[in-house]
Amino acid sequence: MASNNNLAPYICIILSILICITPNNIFCHAAKTSGYTRSTNASADMPAEAFPAPPGFNAPEQVHITQGDCGGRGVIISWVTPYKNDYASIVRYWKACDPKHVFKARSRVYTYSYYNYTSGFIHHATIHKLEHDTKYIYELGHGDSIRQFSFTTPPKPGPNVPYTFGIMGDLGQTYASNSTLGHYMANKKGQAVLFVGDLSYADNWPLHDQRKWDTWGRFTENSAAYQAWIWTAGNHELDVAPEINEYVPFKAYKHRYHVPYKSSGSTSPLWYSIKRGPAHIIVLSSYSAFTKYTAQYNWLEAELKKVNRHETPWLIVMMHAPLYNSDNYHYMEGESMRVIFEPWFVQHKVDLVLAGHVHAYERSVSPRLNYTIVCSISCAKLLSYRQTERISNIQYNITNGQCTPIKDQNAPVYLTVGDGGNIEGLANNFIEPQPSYSAYREASFGHAVLEIKNQTHAFYTWHRNQDHEAVAADSTWFYNRFWFPKDESSL
Amino acid sequence: MASNNNLAPYICIILSILICITPNNIFCHAAKTSGYTRSTNASADMPAEAFPAPPGFNAPEQVHITQGDCGGRGVIISWVTPYKNDYASIVRYWKACDPKHVFKARSRVYTYSYYNYTSGFIHHATIHKLEHDTKYIYELGHGDSIRQFSFTTPPKPGPNVPYTFGIMGDLGQTYASNSTLGHYMANKKGQAVLFVGDLSYADNWPLHDQRKWDTWGRFTENSAAYQAWIWTAGNHELDVAPEINEYVPFKAYKHRYHVPYKSSGSTSPLWYSIKRGPAHIIVLSSYSAFTKYTAQYNWLEAELKKVNRHETPWLIVMMHAPLYNSDNYHYMEGESMRVIFEPWFVQHKVDLVLAGHVHAYERSVSPRLNYTIVCSISCAKLLSYRQTERISNIQYNITNGQCTPIKDQNAPVYLTVGDGGNIEGLANNFIEPQPSYSAYREASFGHAVLEIKNQTHAFYTWHRNQDHEAVAADSTWFYNRFWFPKDESSL
Numbered sequence: 001m002a003s004n005n006n007l008a009p010y011i012c013i014i015l016s017i018l019i020c021i022t023p024n025n026i027f028c029h030a031a032k033t034s035g036y037t038r039s040t041n042a043s044a045d046m047p048a049e050a051f052p053a054p055p056g057f058n059a060p061e062q063v064h065i066t067q068g069d070c071g072g073r074g075v076i077i078s079w080v081t082p083y084k085n086d087y088a089s090i091v092r093y094w095k096a097c098d099p100k101h102v103f104k105a106r107s108r109v110y111t112y113s114y115y116n117y118t119s120g121f122i123h124h125a126t127i128h129k130l131e132h133d134t135k136y137i138y139e140l141g142h143g144d145s146i147r148q149f150s151f152t153t154p155p156k157p158g159p160n161v162p163y164t165f166g167i168m169g170d171l172g173q174t175y176a177s178n179s180t181l182g183h184y185m186a187n188k189k190g191q192a193v194l195f196v197g198d199l200s201y202a203d204n205w206p207l208h209d210q211r212k213w214d215t216w217g218r219f220t221e222n223s224a225a226y227q228a229w230i231w232t233a234g235n236h237e238l239d240v241a242p243e244i245n246e247y248v249p250f251k252a253y254k255h256r257y258h259v260p261y262k263s264s265g266s267t268s269p270l271w272y273s274i275k276r277g278p279a280h281i282i283v284l285s286s287y288s289a290f291t292k293y294t295a296q297y298n299w300l301e302a303e304l305k306k307v308n309r310h311e312t313p314w315l316i317v318m319m320h321a322p323l324y325n326s327d328n329y330h331y332m333e334g335e336s337m338r339v340i341f342e343p344w345f346v347q348h349k350v351d352l353v354l355a356g357h358v359h360a361y362e363r364s365v366s367p368r369l370n371y372t373i374v375c376s377i378s379c380a381k382l383l384s385y386r387q388t389e390r391i392s393n394i395q396y397n398i399t400n401g402q403c404t405p406i407k408d409q410n411a412p413v414y415l416t417v418g419d420g421g422n423i424e425g426l427a428n429n430f431i432e433p434q435p436s437y438s439a440y441r442e443a444s445f446g447h448a449v450l451e452i453k454n455q456t457h458a459f460y461t462w463h464r465n466q467d468h469e470a471v472a473a474d475s476t477w478f479y480n481r482f483w484f485p486k487d488e489s490s491l
Numbered sequence: 492m493a494s495n496n497n498l499a500p501y502i503c504i505i506l507s508i509l510i511c512i513t514p515n516n517i518f519c520h521a522a523k524t525s526g527y528t529r530s531t532n533a534s535a536d537m538p539a540e541a542f543p544a545p546p547g548f549n550a551p552e553q554v555h556i557t558q559g560d561c562g563g564r565g566v567i568i569s570w571v572t573p574y575k576n577d578y579a580s581i582v583r584y585w586k587a588c589d590p591k592h593v594f595k596a597r598s599r600v601y602t603y604s605y606y607n608y609t610s611g612f613i614h615h616a617t618i619h620k621l622e623h624d625t626k627y628i629y630e631l632g633h634g635d636s637i638r639q640f641s642f643t644t645p646p647k648p649g650p651n652v653p654y655t656f657g658i659m660g661d662l663g664q665t666y667a668s669n670s671t672l673g674h675y676m677a678n679k680k681g682q683a684v685l686f687v688g689d690l691s692y693a694d695n696w697p698l699h700d701q702r703k704w705d706t707w708g709r710f711t712e713n714s715a716a717y718q719a720w721i722w723t724a725g726n727h728e729l730d731v732a733p734e735i736n737e738y739v740p741f742k743a744y745k746h747r748y749h750v751p752y753k754s755s756g757s758t759s760p761l762w763y764s765i766k767r768g769p770a771h772i773i774v775l776s777s778y779s780a781f782t783k784y785t786a787q788y789n790w791l792e793a794e795l796k797k798v799n800r801h802e803t804p805w806l807i808v809m810m811h812a813p814l815y816n817s818d819n820y821h822y823m824e825g826e827s828m829r830v831i832f833e834p835w836f837v838q839h840k841v842d843l844v845l846a847g848h849v850h851a852y853e854r855s856v857s858p859r860l861n862y863t864i865v866c867s868i869s870c871a872k873l874l875s876y877r878q879t880e881r882i883s884n885i886q887y888n889i890t891n892g893q894c895t896p897i898k899d900q901n902a903p904v905y906l907t908v909g910d911g912g913n914i915e916g917l918a919n920n921f922i923e924p925q926p927s928y929s930a931y932r933e934a935s936f937g938h939a940v941l942e943i944k945n946q947t948h949a950f951y952t953w954h955r956n957q958d959h960e961a962v963a964a965d966s967t968w969f970y971n972r973f974w975f976p977k978d979e980s981s982l
Contacts, residue, residue, distance in 0.1 A: 235784040240758075247758045249786065266732075267738045289780045289810070291827050295728040295740065321782070324889075330891065335829045336782050396894060398815075398823065399926045403887060403894035435890045 003154040030418075033434050034442035034473070040178045042425030043176035043445075046200075048402040051218035051394050056145025060123075062217025062256075063140065064224035065151055066231060067192075068126045070263040071155040075127050075228065077105075078258060079140055080120040080217065083111055087142035091125045096135040096150065103127075103330050112255045115244045117210040124258045132156040133307070137296070149225045154192065154277045157312050159455040159483075163277030166190035167415070168322075169356025170198040170234070172422025173212065173219050179465040180421045184356035184447045185223050186469040192227050192276060194450075196356035197234025197286075197320035202252065208241050213252050231257045232283050234320035234356060249287070259283070264303065271296045273303055282485050286357075290337060300341065304348045308483040315350045315454035317412070323354035324391075324405075324414040326438040329427035330358050331440040343394045346410045349481035351458075352450070356418035359460055361370045361446060364414035365390050366439030367488040369477055388439040389487065405437045409485055412480055421445040421465070432442045440474050456484035507908035517831070524925050525933035525964070532691035533916030534667035534936075536692075539702070542664075542709035547636025549574045553708025553747075554631065555715035556642055557722060558683075558765045559617045561754040563645040566618050566719065568596075568751060570631055571611040571708065575600060578633035582616045587626040587641065594618075603746045606735045610703040615749045623647040640716045645683065645768045650804050650946040650974075655770030657681035658906070658939040660811075660847025661689040663913025664703065664710050667936045670956040671912045675938045676714050677960040683718050683767060685941075687847035688725025688777075688811035692913050693743065699732050704743050722748045723774050724761050725811035740778070750774070755794065762787045764794055769943050771803035772847060777812040777848075781828060791832065795839045800973040804946035806841045808903070813853075815896075815905040817929040820918035821849050834885040837901045840972035842949075843941070847909035850918040852937060852953055855905035856881050858967055858979040859931030879930040880978065884930075896928045900976055904969055912936040912956070959973050 015291070017421045026322060054061050060079040068074030081088040089107045094100075107123030130136065133155040139148045155161045166184050171177050184190060200216035202208055223229070237253035240246060254269055261272035270285035307315055323338040325331060328368060334355070366388040392408035419426070428443035444464040452458045456479060461472035479486050545552050551570040559565030562736035572579040580598045585591075598614030621627065624646040630639045648650045662668050675681060691707035693699055714720070724974040728744035731737060745760055752763035773794060781787045781866050798806055814829040816822060825846070836844060883899035904927070910917070919934035935955040942950045945969060952963035970977050 129513045135888050238784055240786060242758060247786075266734060286782060287780055287785050289778055291777060292824050293729055294778050295731060295738075332830075333783050335830045337891075339823075339830060395888070398928070399882070399895060401892065404890060404892050437889070 005396065009484050015205040016189050017335045030211075032440055033430060034255065034440065042423055043421055044069070045172070045173035045174050045212075046178060052371070053218070054145070054147060057143065058085070058088055058141070059145035060088070060140035060147055061221070062214060063147070063149060063221050064217065064229060064257075066228045066257070066259055067276060068260050069128060070260065070273075071275050072126065072159055072277070073130050073132060074260065074263075075130065075151065075153070076254070076258050076260065077125045077127065077138060079123050080214070081123065082120050084121045088121065088459060089123060091127075091138055091140055093127065093136050093138035095131070096137050099137070102418060110255050114210045114246055114251060114252055115241070118472070119210065119255065120214070122255055126260070129341045132145055151228070152191070157275040157277060159278065159310060159313050160455055161277045162451070163193050163279065164189045164449060164451045165279070166193045167196065167354060167417045167450060168193055168420050169196035169358060170359055170418040170422050171195075171209050171220070171420035172198070172424075174218050174421055174423050176465065177219070177422030178421075180445055180447050181220065181223060183463055183465055183469050187449060187463070189449055189451060190227070192224065193229040194316070194318060194353050194354055195229050195231055196318055196417060196418070197232040198236040198356060198422065199234070199253070199257070201236050203236050203241070203422070204423055204474050206247065207244060208239055213256060217256065218301070220398070228276075230276075230283065230318070231259055232318045232356075233287065235287055237356065238287055264300050267295050271299060275312050278312060278455065279314040279316050280307045282315070282317045284317065284319040284337070286319050286334065286337060286340075290340060294341070297340070300344070304344055307348065313480050313483050314352075314452055314458065315482070316350065316352045317345060317350050318354045320355060321357045322414065322416045323353060324364055325358050325416055325436045326362065326431045326435045326441060327358045327427045328359075328429040328431055329432065333357070335395055338393075342392065345412050346392045346394055346408060349410050350412040350485050351478065352482050353414050354422070355413045355414070356415050358416050358418045359422070359424060360416070360441060361419045361448075361474070362414075362416040362441040363439050363474060364388065364437050365478070365488055367452040388436060401409070405435075409487055410481060415448065417448045417462070419443075419445045420447070441469075443471070444473070446473065456480045498641075507585040513935050516787065523931055524549055525920060525931065533914055534665035536663070536665050536914050537669060537710070540704055540796055542706040544709070545636070545638060547632065548634065549576070549632070550636035550714070551579070551580055551631035551638055551689070552626070553705060554638070554640060554712050554749075555708065555720060556717075557719045557748070557750060558645075558767060559751050561751065561764075562648055562766050563623060563768070564619065564621050564974060565751065565754075566621065566642065566644070567617065567749050567751065568608045568616045568629060569745065569747070569924060570614050571705070572614065573611050575612045579612065580614060581630055582618075582631055584618065584627050584629040585629050586622070586694075590628070601746050603742060605737055605742060606698050606702045606732070606921055610701065610746065611705070631691070642717055642719070642830045643682070643938045648766040648803050650769065650801060652768045653942070653944055654683050654770065655680045655940060656770070658845060658908045658941060659682045659684055659688035659911050661850055661909040661913050662686075663692045664687070664707050664910030666910055666912050667912030669847065669912075670711070671910075671936055671938050672711065672714060674954055674956055674960050677949060678954070680942060681718070684714065684720040684809070685772070685809055685845055686720050686722055687809055687908060688723040689909070689911075689913065690725070690744070690748070692727050692915070694730045695914055697903055698735060699730055699737065701743060704747060708747065714972040715792070718878070719767075721765065721772060721774065721809070723809045723847075724776050725779065726778055729778055739885060757790050758786050762790060764802050766894055769946065770805040770807050771798045771859060773806075773808045775828070775832075777807065777810050777825065777828060783831070788831070791835070795835055798839065804951065804971050804974050805843075806839065806842045806973070807845065808836060808841050809845045812848045812904060813907045815845060815855055815928045816849050816907055817853065817922045817926045817932060818849045818851050819922055820851075820919040822922065824848070829884075831882065835902050836848075837883045837885055837899060840901050840976070841903040841967065841973050844903045846905070846907050847911070849907050849909045849931060850913070850915060851907070851934040852910050852939075852967060852982060853905075853907040853932040854930050854953070855879065855928050856967075856979055868978050879927060882928050889891055896926075900978055901972060903972070905938065906962060908939045908953070910936045911938070933964070935964070947971045
């Protein structure tokens, strides 16, 4: 544990338990710049030996799954084999409760070259017409290389279907990354991962060492082979290197991580949507064209109009570069997208905007502390407590001067969860004073969990790696903007 | 002539001549919202019969040239033939003063298909190592289809090399377009055209009728075969039509209009630079990715550092969507690019930012009128005269409220010349009151001319189609930001 830890949060938690009884489980540490910052020394990448290939001839590896259609009855199963043959392309699957009825699907196989690297055979098999809310077993490989995994399909989209998402970003493959993934997996609540971009960080290595994509695939298999990871492309997926004649953006990412973009009418895997349980999830690309007239702009404009809040009450948007960020690292890098899309997010009452990119954690909305009077003497002072509200900044017309974020109950909550633990280290240089759009921020590695309870309420927690998984370093309730557009600070 | 003309400009011009003696040729009409607006009825496209193919078997058509290298000793000659054979690919060229020494170059040949259309054979021949400031004759075709054209190479880049550019945008192929091009060609000053995007408007026709690209090529040949047109891609070059399975952006544009992007280290023809005479010209793409980490961002960041103002004192940036526009049409569509690139434009003292897109004319800076006292009684009142200065709007940090354009002598002049005359008609719905960043605006079709005199001074005029070419509806001097960073309003 770092020696420069501030005891304030612990004192606060104790004081909260002692004196703060609130109806909504809201604790003192819900709104602040946390004093709980870690050493910013970057964690080292784990060595290649930490990720051995599975045993057996032509054993399938780097197994991962994602949703394979719009509504959750499809799954894309992806894996890599050293060689290509008929056996290698087959996935067998069956309902866990009915092992006698085995089905088969065949993958499409891809390879790519990057400078002096040639990939293995990358398989993607899309399976359709699965049953909702059902556990499936699937099996890859042949002979002594057979490997078996399982997943559970999401419930049919509907207004009161509880579902829990993990949220991770900027993961990399360091010892800190390992801690983050381990913490997430130790929490048994997460049913699927919303991944906000920056996967392997291969591009940080000489010649963009593509073997790092292979080790990352092995590293994340323990989770990604068993539950859907919903992918977003980050800047480290661009992977362009003109100095070695590699000009095609997203080459490795697009070959390795297929998504069901066509089912939502998208023309690019970099932006798409899915419905999963109670949530309509829209994935955007911070590093593709998105101005008016472009494909991404046209698609999003049409997509937002299609959202049926009666079917999927929760509307979640994911991108890599945050629209609101109060860290000096990557400050205002999302501004170009914000000035175009924020008005739409407010108009369509988006519930949550998830981003990564900044290697820290930040949340934009903080509920009211019902114990202000009691608390103000003690922990409020320790924590520089400030209640923050939903804000928007969409009135600007160049000359009217209306460019300050203002209270707006139609606005989303902004969450930055870019603290997966990659090789670049933490971003602990926050803007002071803490802006009005920032409720909680902390430069620690971790992950978040979003528990959608019903069509009105979701409970959200953020977990720093230094704590035991059961500890929520940050937690709050979010109220659905369409069905329960109450001010979180008023309830 | 439209019947709703306002006589104010004429009265003003007369009054100016009578009473306004200024050292800088600045007339009253230099700073205003002009009353001289045209009917906004869109002009109709000229019929295909207006653009017959040239006579002879396999005659080369749609001939156009652009600069073929970084410094002006190269030219790309492009043409289309119905058939492909050895003759069709050859261009013969010689110095006008030395017709006995004939050289040959061979084209690279391309075709493309778009829905039910297949293009002719599109030829691009790049010729290098020409002599500067020299007239060349070139000849295409064979037998009875031989066609002869000429061009003059630009002078060697240098600090005191006079050079005159025409500026056009959003041209289309209507009767109004014909008037604009005719007016430009009637003005013999222009040595090359800076074209700010939106060429044929083929995408406005059913199935994006690609034959409109052919007729546009024939229409513009009279100018573009004889002087370099420097191309910028506009939104009408995107030409994407998912409903007919056409997903590749810029397909026709990229096939038909080659540019020398590799010579400036760019990896895409949509952004590149050239040096031409006294000017370093940077072309950007409003409809490609340009956020941090993307190829266009990385290229521009490096490119601006390379500009040598001792060699090319004038730094000009072109894009399609204007960063400053006070027309309700396309209002703030350039905002996404402005928030990223404007700080660089100010830092690097860009002289001019040229754009189109808005079907009107607008200029951001207005010099001081030295005759204010005399004039205020008469034309100043008629014209709602207001002096405007160079402005920037780059201080914003989300919370500081500093988002109003302020005086900044390092800022560029912004010119919108989107009034080429295309089928969509004029944009005559201006924001009132006229913002501080707008000096002159008028919804009339026309073109502009930039006469760079030396390393400190350039004389600029805008010409509306209804006037005789010799009449400058708007005119002013621009002072070079690097070598003569004076306030235009102080001299």
